[in-house]
Amino acid sequence: MQEKNWEIETKCVQSGYRPGNGEPRQVPIVQSTTFKYATSEDMGKLFDLEASGYFYSRLQNPTCDTVAAKICALEGGSAAMLLSSGQAASFFSIFNIASCGDHVVASSCLYGGTYNLFAVTMKRMGIEFTFVDPDAPIEEINKAFRPNTKAVFGETIANPALIVLDIEKFATAAHEHGVPLIIDNTFATPINCRPFEHGADIVVHSTTKYMDGHGSAVGGCIVDSGKFDWTAHAEKFPGLCTPDESYHGITYTEKFGLEGAYITKATAQLMRDFGCSQSPQSAYYLNLGLESLHLRVERHCLNGKKVAEYLSKHEKVSWVTYPGLKGDKYYDLAQKYMPNGTCGVVSFGVKGGRTAAEKFMKALKIAAIETHVADARTCCLHPANATHRQMNDEELTAAGISPDLVRFSCGIENYEDLIADIKQALENV
Numbered sequence: 001m002q003e004k005n006w007e008i009e010t011k012c013v014q015s016g017y018r019p020g021n022g023e024p025r026q027v028p029i030v031q032s033t034t035f036k037y038a039t040s041e042d043m044g045k046l047f048d049l050e051a052s053g054y055f056y057s058r059l060q061n062p063t064c065d066t067v068a069a070k071i072c073a074l075e076g077g078s079a080a081m082l083l084s085s086g087q088a089a090s091f092f093s094i095f096n097i098a099s100c101g102d103h104v105v106a107s108s109c110l111y112g113g114t115y116n117l118f119a120v121t122m123k124r125m126g127i128e129f130t131f132v133d134p135d136a137p138i139e140e141i142n143k144a145f146r147p148n149t150k151a152v153f154g155e156t157i158a159n160p161a162l163i164v165l166d167i168e169k170f171a172t173a174a175h176e177h178g179v180p181l182i183i184d185n186t187f188a189t190p191i192n193c194r195p196f197e198h199g200a201d202i203v204v205h206s207t208t209k210y211m212d213g214h215g216s217a218v219g220g221c222i223v224d225s226g227k228f229d230w231t232a233h234a235e236k237f238p239g240l241c242t243p244d245e246s247y248h249g250i251t252y253t254e255k256f257g258l259e260g261a262y263i264t265k266a267t268a269q270l271m272r273d274f275g276c277s278q279s280p281q282s283a284y285y286l287n288l289g290l291e292s293l294h295l296r297v298e299r300h301c302l303n304g305k306k307v308a309e310y311l312s313k314h315e316k317v318s319w320v321t322y323p324g325l326k327g328d329k330y331y332d333l334a335q336k337y338m339p340n341g342t343c344g345v346v347s348f349g350v351k352g353g354r355t356a357a358e359k360f361m362k363a364l365k366i367a368a369i370e371t372h373v374a375d376a377r378t379c380c381l382h383p384a385n386a387t388h389r390q391m392n393d394e395e396l397t398a399a400g401i402s403p404d405l406v407r408f409s410c411g412i413e414n415y416e417d418l419i420a421d422i423k424q425a426l427e428n429v
């Protein structure tokens with residue numbers, strides 16, 4: 001039985017690392033910055049990308065590659081790389097194919113850190129973004145494209161708005177304009193949704209969230225489907241389809257094929273120059289998390305659903321958003337793209353606004369107040385008081401975040417305990 005035909009649960013446990021006779025059962029942590037070679041000639045071949053092998057952990061490390069291979073298998077991709085954070089993954093995923101003077105179309109419902117990276121920092125690098133309403137009809141989305149558009153970007157389930165992206169609609173729009181669709185699949189995880197099966201071309205992750213799952217290591221990952229034909233739009237992607245002078249004139253698509261060109265370029269150029277590499281120790285923690293991802297995600301989703309159902313019936317709760325809840329605006333899209341479950345994060349409002357939300361959170365005994373989501377331990381955040389603190393109530397509403405919004409990230413505890421905790425906390429409001 002071939003590895004690629006394994007079920008996702010088996011891949012979580014077994015993919016990436018297959019030790020040989022007498023080798024360690026656990027993934028070895030190769031805690032080494034550098035690697036030894038017999039001759040300079042051997043090493044020269046690595047520097048010319050003529051041979052594959054390790055020479056410096058800023059570019060590649062065996063532990064990181066082993067764990068990347070597991071995530072690659074989970075997503076059904078052709079190649080993958082680990083990065084130091086989800087932010088680095090989002091940045092590399094675009095900067096690998098767009099430069100100063102280029103343009104990208106992105107969903108307007110994104111993680112706040114990603115929005116800032118795109119709208120402020122990458123804009124300063126000369127890459128312009130047009131943000132489109134993810135619910136807009138395709139005709140509307142098509143109008144956002146320009147001749148210099150190089151990619152489309154969106155989140156499977158947006159953090160914290162919990163909006164489900166119509167991946168097929170965005171893939172169609174991207175492909176009609178000869179550019180790839182990049183999906184941030186952090187919240188859904190490959191357990192619940194594999195964007196490549198719906199037409200996406202590249203997937204990014206903040207592995208800090210469900211993949212690590214234990215609040216141990218910040219990290220990111222990029223996976224390439226290997227299916228986007230860069231050479232069919234060679235004029236748009238000169239970095240992949242014309243010789244790279246910094247590597248003696250090799251052309252990535254010619255030398256590494258469609259399966260390898262994108263990740264090889266991101267490693268050989270961007271990792272070399274920016275060095276956003278993950279440490280082998282962090283990759284080891286990430287792998288421990290991945291071994292139980294399928295079990296944890298199932299429980300996160302059960303808890304999310306139970307908590308959302310409870311909240312939706314509570315008289316002190318003004319509204320609940322959870323794409324796995326019947327009647328939710330995104331329930332049908334969630335059923336289409338992730339029929340087995342969505343995520344463990346529930347957003348809701350407490351009657352009485354900002355002050356009531358504060359009182360409620362202060363009274364929680366199990367759920368902790370944290371700038372984190374998607375962790376084994378239940379945690380929550382009041383964006384109006386934390387990540388979006390600088391905004392007044394009007395600005396918050398414009399950003400789709402009401403002052404009373406509580407982002408409640410269900411862990412893997414027993415849901416009856418979580419509900420009892422919410423119940424007593426609401427009694428304090």
Ligand SMILES: *Cc1c(COP(=O)(O)O)cnc(C)c1O
Binds near residue numbers: 111
């Ligand atoms: C947290 C998060 C990121 C950023 O990841 P870091 O690992 O914190 O850099 C990106 N996208 C989503 C959806 C996130 O939740």
